[in-house]
Amino acid sequence: MKRTLIIPAIVFAVVSVCASQGVAQTKKPAAAAKKTTGAAPSADAAAGKALIAKSDCMACHKLDVKLVGPGFKQIAKKYPANEENKNALAKKVVEGGSGVWGAIPMSPHPALSVDDAKKIVTYILSVK
Secondary structure, X not given: OXXXXXXXXXXXXXXXXXXXXXXXXXXXXXHHHHXXXXXXXXXHHHHHHHHHHHOOHHHOEOOOOEOOOOOHHHHHHHOOOOHHHHHHHHHHHHHOEOXXXXXXXXXXXXXXXXXXXXXXXXXXXXXX
């Protein structure tokens, strides 16, 4: 009688392990495929991320939550990543501004070139 209970229990355990490994194996290639088929960040976006790391941006902005200014994801959600928006936002980074996200003005960054500001904006608009 013990054999009759043990054999089905062993078969059940082996089938369960095989099934769980099969699921894990099918999920891993799909995740890997997603990584390889996703759009790679542009060189400008990568440069913008590096510029942000060296700047004072994170004193007022965070990636996904409002601090003093809006989170980068909020900005990316509001503005499509087209040339018109990149140019306008880069100008706002350099010159400063207020009114769009509330009464607190964004400090100007006159030492930042418009090209570097555009790289920063390219990164911000890519963080959706």
